[in-house]
Amino acid sequence: MTQDFYRPGTSLIHRWNPVTTLSLSLTLVVTAFASQALWLPAALLVFVVFPAALVSGVFRRLLAWLARFLLPVILLLFVIQGLYHQDGPLLDLGPVGVHLDGVLFATRTALRLLVLTGAFLLLLFTTHPGELMTALVAHGMPPKISYLVSATMQIVPAFRQRAHSILDAQRARGLRTAAGPIGRVRALVPLVGPLVLGALSEVDERAVAMEARAFGATTRRTSYTVIADSAAQRVSRWSMLVITIAVIVLSATGVIR
Amino acid sequence: MSIRVEGLHFGYPDGVTALCGVDLVVESGERIAIIGENGAGKTTLVRHFNGIMKPTSGRVLVNGVDTATREVSQLAREVGYVFQNPHEQLFARTVRAEVEFGPRNLGYPAGRRRRLVDWALEATRLTAHSDAHPYELSLAERKRVAIASVLAMDTPIVVLDEPTTGQDCAGVNDVGSILAQLRDSGRTVVGVTHDMDFCAENFDRVVVMARGRIVADGPTAEIFRDDAVLAEAAVEAPSMTRLTRRLGWNRSAITVEELVSRLDHRERGPSDHPHGQ
Ligand SMILES: Nc1ncnc2c1ncn2[C@@H]1O[C@H](COP(=O)(O)OP(=O)(O)OP(=O)(O)O)[C@@H](O)[C@H]1O
């Protein structure tokens, strides 16, 4: 799953330093949630998220995933908006009528969710997870956190592979596994034990191996893969940081509502 | 019980072509070894024999039946396959349960099952460990558990993927005597190995693979005397062959037995060679 998001590419955004893309995503999300105005998240979506997706060639996939993730949620929002009102109904349909502030609430939440999900899908689609981790460590994130994230992302494919090979081994010794998803699940249940046990003994061995290669060292480490960066990107990252802080301050002090 | 491979091609989903046009016939009762450098495609080939892998193109027939038309669990009755990596094969809580898993699935009656399991544990020197958890054992012992779990299935064809890796001298000898027992009971045995001495001592026919193809196939004694083939496949001749070649024998020996018997012959027979006595 996690590997399915990223596909290599050569667009401008693909070539960006992963931290730049991450900063963009975070700035978009903070800004979208800072104000009650509807036009702000809408503008971010139309003028930033969508063009960026077009430039990096992931626009259609982005729409497909947004629809898959958010369509049910958004539909639900519009159904339940009637419960969220203070003024009279625009259209009386009994308990779930259509109320102006309910519709506003639903639209605002939908737009914010679209920006949030869109911004992070954009990051996932255009950024290799390993490079993101390397870049973050290069920017001072503790390597332990990077390892935690990478290991978690690898554990699902690793488990799947091992489950697959044990199933093969069992069938090679005459186990008949019923066809279809239910048969597969039933065949997998007895595997949970050996899988977890195998994973634990692997963790143990890996910890020793990593310690033997100075994973716990406290000196500042250099990076084997150098991830491209540029002055322009550094400037833009600082600007995005300033914008984000400004938005938070302005919204907290009630300047923007 | 024969295996017939016709024009077999196999590509992994990630695009690696592991086999490109393999033709091979293994007759009933043969003992054949498959050798070749890492990545030559040996494991990929033998995984086709019990149907875990199905050809991308070409056919594999086990006893005349196309493996593509059979479930792996059906083929398990004919072909036992010892995985290269015991890690991928073992899952049960005890050694005994692991070894019993196959015969139980094949529906053997309790008496036969017990005899087979006892014999397989004995042959792999694991009787004392039968209640141990496979994870508690060393790699070499786990490999022997994997071998025992396939032996106990009592299949007419036995495929062993690198049975001697990590084994000490006693372990290698165990595998050797298991192979002898299998031969004596008429089984067809296919072994993948990097141990050329073991290969020379225990197999009658050798198939040499390189880059997804079979580059040579013949009696053990001939294959190991063919320098061109060994060089192409990047494998080394058995130590007796290298020794007798260095000694300048015009026909090199393959095994210790052969070397000794030919030396005896020289000692007793008319002296064709000037030496001390
Ligand atoms: N699961 C896999 N996915 C993709 N490629 C694979 C996979 N397993 C093996 N390969 C590739 O297929 C080729 C043949 O591999 P195979 O394991 O059959 O070689 P082998 O002769 O058994 O080698 P070894 O002596 O190391 O066991 C190699 O190039 C290998 O990298």
Ligand SMILES: [Mg+2]
């Ligand atoms: Mg192999």
